Amino acid sequence: MPTSFVIAAPPQFDFEQTVFSHGWYMLAPFEWNDASATLCTVWQSPTRDVLRLRLSADEGGVRVATLDRDQLTPDLRETVDGVVRKMLNLDWDLGDFYAAMRAYSGYEWMESERRGRILVSASLWEDLVKVLLTTNCNWAQTVAMAGRVCRLGPAHADYPDCHAFPTPQQIASLDFDALAAAVRAGYRSAYLYDLAQTVAAGSIDLHAWQQLDSDNLFLAVKSLRGFGDYAAGTITRMYGHFDKIAIDSACREMYANLHNGGVRGGDGDIKAHYARYGKWRGLVMWMDIMRRNAE
DNA sequence: TTCCAGGGGTAGA
DNA sequence: TCTACCCATGGA
Numbered sequence: 001m002p003t004s005f006v007i008a009a010p011p012q013f014d015f016e017q018t019v020f021s022h023g024w025y026m027l028a029p030f031e032w033n034d035a036s037a038t039l040c041t042v043w044q045s046p047t048r049d050v051l052r053l054r055l056s057a058d059e060g061g062v063r064v065a066t067l068d069r070d071q072l073t074p075d076l077r078e079t080v081d082g083v084v085r086k087m088l089n090l091d092w093d094l095g096d097f098y099a100a101m102r103a104y105s106g107y108e109w110m111e112s113e114r115r116g117r118i119l120v121s122a123s124l125w126e127d128l129v130k131v132l133l134t135t136n137c138n139w140a141q142t143v144a145m146a147g148r149v150c151r152l153g154p155a156h157a158d159y160p161d162c163h164a165f166p167t168p169q170q171i172a173s174l175d176f177d178a179l180a181a182a183v184r185a186g187y188r189s190a191y192l193y194d195l196a197q198t199v200a201a202g203s204i205d206l207h208a209w210q211q212l213d214s215d216n217l218f219l220a221v222k223s224l225r226g227f228g229d230y231a232a233g234t235i236t237r238m239y240g241h242f243d244k245i246a247i248d249s250a251c252r253e254m255y256a257n258l259h260n261g262g263v264r265g266g267d268g269d270i271k272a273h274y275a276r277y278g279k280w281r282g283l284v285m286w287m288d289i290m291r292r293n294a295e
Numbered sequence: 296t297t298c299c300a301g302g303g304g305t306a307g308a
Numbered sequence: 309t310c311t312a313c314c315c316a317t318g319g320a
Contacts, residue, residue, distance in 0.1 A: 023301080131301090138300040141318065186316025191303090228303045248301045289301085 001070040002054075005077065007084055009061030012094045014114035016057065021118040021290070026143050027130055028150035029165055030121075042156060043083060043122055044164035045076060050156045055084060062088060068158070083122050092117055092240060097280055104277075107284070115290070116283055120238045124206040125199055126165045127238060128221070131231045132191055145185045149192070152182060171196035191226025198224070214241030233282065242282035245271050251285060254292040 009015075019025045019039050025032045029042040038056045045051060052067040064084050066072060072080065085091060098111035110116055121127045133145045152174070153166035171179065171192065180189040198204055209220050214236055221232035233246025245251070247267050256264045259273055274281040 134300095135302040136300065136315085137302090137317065138319070140300095142301075145317090180316095184317070186318095187303095187314095188316080226303065230302060234301080246301085249299085250301045 002065045002067045003070055003072060004063055004065035005072075005081075006058045006060045007062045007064060007081055007090065009088075009090050010093065012098070012111075012114050013061065013088075013090065013117065015055075015062060015088075017113060017115050018088050018117040018119055021115075022286070023139060023142075024119045024121065024130070027121075027146040029153075029163060030119075041087075041122070042153075042162045042164045043080075044154055044167070045079060048154070050154050050162070050164050051080075052156065052159070052162060053080065053084070055088075062090070068156075087120055087122060089117050089120060089240065097242075097283065100278070100280055101284070107287075109291075110287055115287055118238055118286075122165065124210055124235075124239070125168055125195075127235060128195060128206075128224070128227070129165075129192060131234050132188055132195070132226055133185060134234075135188065135226070135231060145183060145188075148183045149185075152179075168196040168199035172200035188226065191224075194225050210239060214243050217241065218244055237282045237286060242284075243279045244282050245274055245285055246282065247271075250289055250293075254289045258288055258292050 016037065019032065024030060025039060031040045032038075033040060036056070038054050040052065040054050043051055043053055051069070054065040054067060056063045056065075062084060064080060066080065069076075094116045097116055101107045101110055121130065129149060130142075130146055133149070134142045137145075150163050150165055152170065153163040154170075156162035156164075176189070176193050179193060183189055183192065185192060199206060204220070209217055212220060217239060218232045218236050218241075221227050221235045222229070230246050230248045233244040236244050237246060247270055251270065252264060252267075255270045255273065256262055260269070270285075274285050277284045
């Protein structure tokens with residue numbers, strides 16, 4: 001029997017706008033159910049229980065159903081609460097963003113549609129892996145590679161096809177050739193293995209990274225092998241810093257068609273265009289990509 | 296076959 | 309700092 005509870009959300013929160021803030025909802029262990037408008041995921045608790053969580057919109061905020069429990073201990077409920085808050089970035093206050101954007105015509109929809117909140121994974125480690133898997137490949141390949149990585153994670157006791165995302169220790173403990181064959185991520189496999197070993201060895205503290213300011217988080221991500229300006233800019237945006245522009249092929253295509261008459265501009269042109277939005281530039285750029293994709 | 300996708304590392308200038 | 313080239317993978 002499932003049990004559920006509601007997490008209060010800020011007034012600017014919109015569940016589906018957050019879920020669809022980018023393609024993360026398509027990456028395992030996330031799974032969107034269109035008929036029920038629910039986001040399901042599989043999550044491993046600190047005590048190594050593999051649980052299925054189902055998130056949905058609720059009048060009070062977000063309803064969280066734990067499908068494998070008829071009740072939760074206070075400790076487990078607090079931990080689940082924290083993970084869901086993190087995934088939906090419920091602690092972001094976008095009021096200043098909306099207020100700043102009122103000075104620009106053409107962006108009224110951001111506030112009226114309660115856009116700007118971005119879905120992330122249960123852990124920074126998982127987000128780093130997934131960002132790495134977006135580099136230099138199309139989206140279908142990213143989805144496939146993320147699915148294969150997730151299948152290396154711990155399986156649910158009663159649903160063997162349900163896997164939580166693997167921990168760095170689980171990836172690091174694998175033989176590299178076996179990992180590469182299982183994931184089929186090409187040259188990215190070496191970067192994935194490096195990251196897992198670095199985190200597993202305790203050489204970097206990803207919990208501490210989440211307390212860093214924008215510049216230092218950007219530099220920390222860029223210090224990892226396989227992570228450049230795009231990857232670092234994407235991670236900083238997902239973790240609440242918007243003063244960087246993560247330029248990739250989608251950004252260049254969007255800029256050409258939305259702001260430059262169909263003509264491709266240089267990366268410097270793109271940065272110059274978004275500089276007017278100050279500390280919000282990265283979020284405005286991302287919203288432009290989402291708007292372009294929706295056209 | 297060739298190109299390229301939600302890029303990054305490296306060598307050489 | 310900038311450019312050219314290379315890097316596995318898989319779909320178009």
